[in-house]
Amino acid sequence: MTSKVTxxxxxxxxxxxxxxxxxxxxxxxxxxxxxxxxxxxxxxAHQIMFALASEARPALYFTVLGEPPLKMLRYQQQFxxxxxxxxxxxxxxxxxxxxAMAGDLDHVLARITEEVAAHEPSLVFVDSxxxxxxxxxxGGHAHNHLQRxxxxxxxxxTSWQATTFLIGEYFTDTxxxxxxxxxxxxxxxxxSVQRNAMVRKMEVMKMRGQPSLPGLHAFRINGDGxxxxxxxxxxxPQALGGPGSGRASMxxxxxxDMMDGGxxxxxxxxxxxxxxxxxxxxxxAFLNAGVLNGETGVIAAFERRPGRMxxxxxxxxxxxxxxxxLVESHATDLSIEEVMQLLAHEIRRLGATRVVIDSLSGFExxxxxxxxxxxxxxxxxxxxxxxxxxxTVLMTSELEDRYTDLRFSPYGTAFMTDAIVVQRYxxxxxxxxxxxxxxxxxxxxxxxxxxxxxxxDDGIHIGTMLADQxxxxxxxxxxxxxxxxx
Amino acid sequence: MDSRESxxxxxxxxxxxxxxxxxxxxxDAIGAMWSDIDAALQPVLGRRGVAALFKRxxxxxxxxxxxxxxxxxxxxDGKADLAELTELFASQRPAIVMEAGSSLFMTFRELISSLxxxxxxxxxxxTAWSTSSSAPPAQDPTP
Numbered sequence: 001m002t003s004k005v006t007x008x009x010x011x012x013x014x015x016x017x018x019x020x021x022x023x024x025x026x027x028x029x030x031x032x033x034x035x036x037x038x039x040x041x042x043x044x045a046h047q048i049m050f051a052l053a054s055e056a057r058p059a060l061y062f063t064v065l066g067e068p069p070l071k072m073l074r075y076q077q078q079f080x081x082x083x084x085x086x087x088x089x090x091x092x093x094x095x096x097x098x099x100a101m102a103g104d105l106d107h108v109l110a111r112i113t114e115e116v117a118a119h120e121p122s123l124v125f126v127d128s129x130x131x132x133x134x135x136x137x138x139g140g141h142a143h144n145h146l147q148r149x150x151x152x153x154x155x156x157x158t159s160w161q162a163t164t165f166l167i168g169e170y171f172t173d174t175x176x177x178x179x180x181x182x183x184x185x186x187x188x189x190x191x192s193v194q195r196n197a198m199v200r201k202m203e204v205m206k207m208r209g210q211p212s213l214p215g216l217h218a219f220r221i222n223g224d225g226x227x228x229x230x231x232x233x234x235x236x237p238q239a240l241g242g243p244g245s246g247r248a249s250m251x252x253x254x255x256x257d258m259m260d261g262g263x264x265x266x267x268x269x270x271x272x273x274x275x276x277x278x279x280x281x282x283x284x285a286f287l288n289a290g291v292l293n294g295e296t297g298v299i300a301a302f303e304r305r306p307g308r309m310x311x312x313x314x315x316x317x318x319x320x321x322x323x324x325x326l327v328e329s330h331a332t333d334l335s336i337e338e339v340m341q342l343l344a345h346e347i348r349r350l351g352a353t354r355v356v357i358d359s360l361s362g363f364e365x366x367x368x369x370x371x372x373x374x375x376x377x378x379x380x381x382x383x384x385x386x387x388x389x390x391x392t393v394l395m396t397s398e399l400e401d402r403y404t405d406l407r408f409s410p411y412g413t414a415f416m417t418d419a420i421v422v423q424r425y426x427x428x429x430x431x432x433x434x435x436x437x438x439x440x441x442x443x444x445x446x447x448x449x450x451x452x453x454x455x456x457d458d459g460i461h462i463g464t465m466l467a468d469q470x471x472x473x474x475x476x477x478x479x480x481x482x483x484x485x486x
Numbered sequence: 487m488d489s490r491e492s493x494x495x496x497x498x499x500x501x502x503x504x505x506x507x508x509x510x511x512x513x514d515a516i517g518a519m520w521s522d523i524d525a526a527l528q529p530v531l532g533r534r535g536v537a538a539l540f541k542r543x544x545x546x547x548x549x550x551x552x553x554x555x556x557x558x559x560x561x562x563d564g565k566a567d568l569a570e571l572t573e574l575f576a577s578q579r580p581a582i583v584m585e586a587g588s589s590l591f592m593t594f595r596e597l598i599s600s601l602x603x604x605x606x607x608x609x610x611x612x613t614a615w616s617t618s619s620s621a622p623p624a625q626d627p628t629p
Contacts (some may be wrong), residue, residue, distance in 0.1 A: 053542050063532070068531075068532075069530055069531050069532060069535060070535055070539075070602060072532055072603055073530075073602045073606060074601055074602050074603075077602065077603055077606055084603065084605040084606040084609050085605075085609060087530075087606060087609045087610060088609060088610065088612070088613070093529070094528060094530070095528070095529060095531060095532035095535065097532040097533075097534065097535075098532065098533055098534075132536075292543060342565040
């Protein structure tokens with residue numbers, strides 16, 4: 001009879017980390033948290049420790065050299081997860097500076113063994129491991145000593161059924177460091193500084209036996225500790241959408257007809273137009289139409305200053321009533337994953353059916369510089385994830401006032417949306433007038449008309465075609481003369 | 487610090503000595519209490535960490551009790567200084583010893599609280615405060 005061992009996965013208590021690790025922390029694993037000073041190693045370790053330690057199986061946190069424990073305690077207790085009542089009960093700090101200063105790894109190991117035997121911890125942390133390495137005084141045999149120390153420590157911890165973390169500063173990840181070989185898990189924290197923005201990123205370089213998420217993932221440290229923004233699982237678009245499964249009214253008289261009865265539910269719509277053409281007004285009308293229909297919505301506003309959103313009374317009221325949730329961010333170092341997380345949270349909370357992103361241009365500006373390179377890819381992921389949640393999405397996109405070419409978005413994003421409405425300025429009789437057209441509604445017999453529209457306090461009013469003008473998209477139409485056509 | 491908190495703090499010292507104790511007995515109690523604090527904190531903060539806190543405490547307490555000054559010169563590092571501390575206290579009048587001893591621990595408590603917060607300090611020092619097996623039974627604090 002063979003029965004294979006089941007490796008339990010421990011929930012780390014760090015938002016996003018379980019997903020990143022590929023399903024939690026394998027029990028009795030021997031892990032390394034590495035990164036440069038100040039990148040959040042100790043914070044991550046503490047957060048995991050306070051989440052997992054219990055009185056029956058406490059956590060031991062060995063402080064070696066490096067940061068004095070007094071300072072560590074002073075700063076770590078600022079985080080919400082730090083529970084002073086847990087100290088000396090489910091969490092024990094043990095200082096090994098004397099042993100480490102003596103420079104003898106055997107002493108350090110002996111002391112660790114002694115404490116582990118005394119407390120039978122479920123979790124063991126050694127912070128920082130680099131100081132253990134630096135303290136090694138082995139006259140040229142440091143490498144061998146360290147390797148032996150590592151192996152013994154790894155063996156000891158696993159035998160004592162302890163999940164272990166070594167916290168260390170390693171400046172290069174290419175070092176053939178013996179620690180990397182012995183470790184079951186390797187969590188690397190990085191800080192990417194570009195221009196005046198700093199973004200923290202985490203990479204699980206190794207996690208034995210688990211399908212960890214590859215690549216760098218943004219994380220943030222705030223009063224609650226570390227929060228990692230992992231990509232939302234991209235669900236297959238739901239059976240919503242497509243013709244016949246209901247349409248969402250746009251809230252602008254006439255526009256639904258132009259779109260063959262409204263925007264099919266589960267679709268994404270791009271509203272493109274130059275500054276001031278009324279994209280945000282159209283977006284607000286779309287949300288209000290939902291509210292009137294008993295639906296809820298979420299609006300992500302990146303551009304407007306706080307308070308300006310309230311210039312639209314109906315929308316402001318819906319926000320006040322909690323029918324529409326306003327997701328605002330004025331950070332300059334957002335990642336798409338973080339935005340997605342914010343949106344998904346609000347969508348689930350309200351059971352929202354309509355989502356507006358106003359605008360993509362502002363959204364791009366709000367991203368950290370290091371995220372801008374993959375803006376298109378990330379945006380595609382965002383759109384797919386959102387429509388995967390079953391919501392109908394409207395995004396606005398700023399167009400340059402350029403008449404020589406017909407473009408719908410500066411990002412090449414037009415192909416990823418299911419529908420496009422474009423707004424343009426035209427000059428007629430020395431006046432700046434506005435026209436709009438439905439360029440695309442996938443699988444729908446939408447209108448092909450260029451219709452004039454005007455904006456007043458009640459919103460957008462769509463008029464007729466300017467049948468007597470031609471060359472509208474060139475921005476300077478001419479009056480068509482009867483019989484002039486060849 | 488309000489008076490209730492400070493009385494809670496000095497309680498361990500008053501609990502450790504009888505009312506009619508002489509200077510030597512009080513000094514020994516102060517020494518024992520310091521040892522307990524040291525034992526409670528050393529595993530967490532390290533020997534040098536606790537020694538540094540003690541040195542700072544002595545420095546602050548000496549401002550009020552200049553006769554503690556001889557302790558300030560050398561390196562405060564372990565048991566030798568504890569013996570010296572006990573001797574210095576034992577050479578004073580009992581009332582002064584009691585007062586200075588209380589002040590010493592109060593200063594220490596304020597110091598550590600300012601660094602790691604009152605709650606965590608209490609948590610770490612719990613074992614030191616509760617070590618009173620050799621002391622006379624606890625009395626209700628006089629109102």
